Amino acid sequence: MYNNVNKGEKDMYKCSVKAQLVMDQIRSRCQEDTQTNNKWRGRSGNYMYIMGRENADGKATGVVHKIAEDGSHKLCGSFKIMSDGIITRFTGLSKADWNNAMRSAEAEYKAKYEADKTETTATEQKVAV
Numbered sequence: 001m002y003n004n005v006n007k008g009e010k011d012m013y014k015c016s017v018k019a020q021l022v023m024d025q026i027r028s029r030c031q032e033d034t035q036t037n038n039k040w041r042g043r044s045g046n047y048m049y050i051m052g053r054e055n056a057d058g059k060a061t062g063v064v065h066k067i068a069e070d071g072s073h074k075l076c077g078s079f080k081i082m083s084d085g086i087i088t089r090f091t092g093l094s095k096a097d098w099n100n101a102m103r104s105a106e107a108e109y110k111a112k113y114e115a116d117k118t119e120t121t122a123t124e125q126k127v128a129v
Contacts, residue, residue: 014054015054015055015081015083016060017109017113018084018085018106018109019059019060019081019084019085021106021108021109022081022085022101022102022105023060023081025105026049034046036048039067040092040093042092045066045067046066046067047064047066047091047092048064048067048073049062049063049065049090050063050064050065059080059081059083060079060080060081061079061080061081062078062079063075063079064076064090076091076092077089077091077092078091079091085102085105085106086102087101087102
C-alpha cells in the first residue's frame with residue numbers, strides 16, 4: 001500500500017488492508033478540510049499527522065502535531081489504527097470522525113473484498129471434476 005502523506009511524495013508504508021482503508025478515509029477528511037493529505041481542522045485547532053514506522057502486525061501508527069498560528073507545529077499526541085481497522089487513538093479527531101472513517105472503510109472493504117471472495121467461491125463450485 002502507498003501512503004503519500006509526507007510532502008506529497010509516495011512513500012511505501014505497509015499495513016493491513018483494513019487499516020489502510022481507514023487511513024484513506026482520514027486522508028479524504030484532510031482533503032475536504034485543507035486540500036492536503038495529512039492536515040485537518042479540529043475543534044481546538046489545526047492538526048497534521050505523520051506516519052510512523054511499519055508494524056509487522058499490520059497496525060498503522062504515527063504522531064499528531066498541532067499547528068500554531070505562526071505555522072510552526074508541535075507534537076501533541078499520536079494515532080493507532082489496529083489491523084482490523086479499529087481506531088484506538090487519534091489525537092485531534094473527534095469520536096464522530098473516528099466512527100465515520102471506520103464505518104466507511106468497513107463498507108468499502110465489504111464491497112471490494114467480500115464480493116471478490118463470493119465470486120471466487122462461485123467459480124470454484126462450477127469447475128467440473
